Amino acid sequence: MPATIFRAFRVTEHEDKTFTRAIETLSTDDLPEGEVLVKVHYSALNYKDALSASGNKGVSRNFPHTPGIDAAGVVEESLDSRFSPGDEVIVTSYDLGMNHAGGFAEYIRVPAGWVVPKPAAFSLRESMILGTAGLTAAMCLYKMEKMGQNPSMGKVLVTGATGGVGSMAVAIAAKAGYGVIASTGKAEAADYLRELGATDIVDRQAVNDESKRPLLKPQWAGAIDTVGDNTLATALKACGKEGSVASCGLVASPKLPTSVFPFILNGVNLLGVDSAECGMETRMAVWNKLANEWNITDKLEKTAIDTNLDGLEEHIQQILKGNIKGRVVVSL
Numbered sequence: 001m002p003a004t005i006f007r008a009f010r011v012t013e014h015e016d017k018t019f020t021r022a023i024e025t026l027s028t029d030d031l032p033e034g035e036v037l038v039k040v041h042y043s044a045l046n047y048k049d050a051l052s053a054s055g056n057k058g059v060s061r062n063f064p065h066t067p068g069i070d071a072a073g074v075v076e077e078s079l080d081s082r083f084s085p086g087d088e089v090i091v092t093s094y095d096l097g098m099n100h101a102g103g104f105a106e107y108i109r110v111p112a113g114w115v116v117p118k119p120a121a122f123s124l125r126e127s128m129i130l131g132t133a134g135l136t137a138a139m140c141l142y143k144m145e146k147m148g149q150n151p152s153m154g155k156v157l158v159t160g161a162t163g164g165v166g167s168m169a170v171a172i173a174a175k176a177g178y179g180v181i182a183s184t185g186k187a188e189a190a191d192y193l194r195e196l197g198a199t200d201i202v203d204r205q206a207v208n209d210e211s212k213r214p215l216l217k218p219q220w221a222g223a224i225d226t227v228g229d230n231t232l233a234t235a236l237k238a239c240g241k242e243g244s245v246a247s248c249g250l251v252a253s254p255k256l257p258t259s260v261f262p263f264i265l266n267g268v269n270l271l272g273v274d275s276a277e278c279g280m281e282t283r284m285a286v287w288n289k290l291a292n293e294w295n296i297t298d299k300l301e302k303t304a305i306d307t308n309l310d311g312l313e314e315h316i317q318q319i320l321k322g323n324i325k326g327r328v329v330v331s332l
Contacts (some may be wrong), residue, residue, distance in 0.1 A: 008105035019055035043103035045328035068103030080112035119291035133164035140246035154221030155179035
């Protein structure tokens with residue numbers, strides 16, 4: 001098949017170690033190796049994309065580079081018999097948009113092992129409103145339930161509740177039958193969080209105990225934490241017996257100032273969630289949950305902010321400042 005010319009949002013490093021961002025014209029011959037060529041219809045903006053777009057070498061090492069850890073589109077070519085031209089597919093995480101040319105482009109070429117057939121329950125656009133954020137949030141609850149978490153134990157806490165992962169976690173946990181305590185620093189977002197299914201709204205300072213006490217009176221039965229640092233420590237200290245706390249983010253910091261007491265006295269489980277390198281068996285199981293009993297398509301429009309490649313720069317600036325509520329969906 002002859003090469004196709006397309007547009008991509010590119011980040012370039014200069015000799016003075018500064019970085020610039022611009023929309024450039026590329027050819028499919030410029031794409032990295034892989035068995036599946038996908039015409040991208042939608043992508044989504046994640047905090048990790050904004051770091052990559054800023055030249056953060058902890059995320060992306062080589063420049064020029066195309067960020068975008070999420071992509072959904074239609075297969076154009078495949079060297080793998082599992083996929084055929086015309087198939088609607090999702091590609092999230094692995095090394096996409098980090099060190100492998102990502103979804104902020106009209107085409108991607110990726111290894112077949114990264115590709116997930118799109119569940120019929122979603123449109124391509126809806127799959128990107130979910131994207132890595134929805135997959136991560138669902139994976140948190142999936143692991144919690146594997147450890148015995150269930151709605152009869154009581155409400156679950158979601159920290160950073162207005163962010164991409166937090167918004168998805170509120171809606172998914174509510175759909176799964178849990179009462180949801182949403183923690184946020186944005187008081188004006190209370191109605192938004194209730195629309196997603198939150199039963200209680202608390203200020204983020206309520207999940208920032210500074211008493212130095214090793215344990216607190218139980219305030220929730222489990223938690224999904226996107227913040228880290230003392231917020232995660234508080235989520236652990238105030239978790240009920242045998243509850244699980246899933247850690248999937250470090251908005252505040254990667255530190256964890258806690259003791260062993262929540263674990264050895266209350267039997268609390270601290271669960272690490274890595275959606276980037278998650279195995280395909282678990283990945284497919286979680287997408288299946290999102291397509292069926294955890295289907296939140298009726299809530300997705302409440303979280304979506306639409307843009308395109310030309311509008312992406314503004315949203316990158318906003319997400320770095322912590323000003324984005326919900327999910328930024330990029331139409332290609």
